[in-house]
Amino acid sequence: MVEERTVVAEFVDLSADRMKITLVDEKGNESNYLILAGMGIEENNYIVALPLEEVLEPDEEEVVIFKIFNDHKGDEKFMDIEDDEEWDVAAQAWQEYVDQRQYN
Numbered sequence: 001m002v003e004e005r006t007v008v009a010e011f012v013d014l015s016a017d018r019m020k021i022t023l024v025d026e027k028g029n030e031s032n033y034l035i036l037a038g039m040g041i042e043e044n045n046y047i048v049a050l051p052l053e054e055v056l057e058p059d060e061e062e063v064v065i066f067k068i069f070n071d072h073k074g075d076e077k078f079m080d081i082e083d084d085e086e087w088d089v090a091a092q093a094w095q096e097y098v099d100q101r102q103y104n
Helices: 084-103
Strands: 009-013 020-024 030-041 044-051 064-070 076-080
Touching (some): 044 084, 064 084
Antiparallel strands (some): 020 030, 064 076
């Protein structure tokens, strides 16, 4: 069971920009995403993105949260969140943001 806790997150709504990215996995497979928002939690930054394939099937729309990091060259990169606790915190922050926007 996930412990509920208050998460302080800062959001930047990027949905109006309609920014699209293509990510390539280690096998060379490409996936396209629409960036919805950027969020910062403590010292970490994330992007919230909608797989463009999901847009074609809106009944199953589900966002993906990627952690932003800088590689050894200083270039910004995105990675899956592998730590379960970190994922729970990021997902909780996003859900609270969505809920707040729906009720305001």
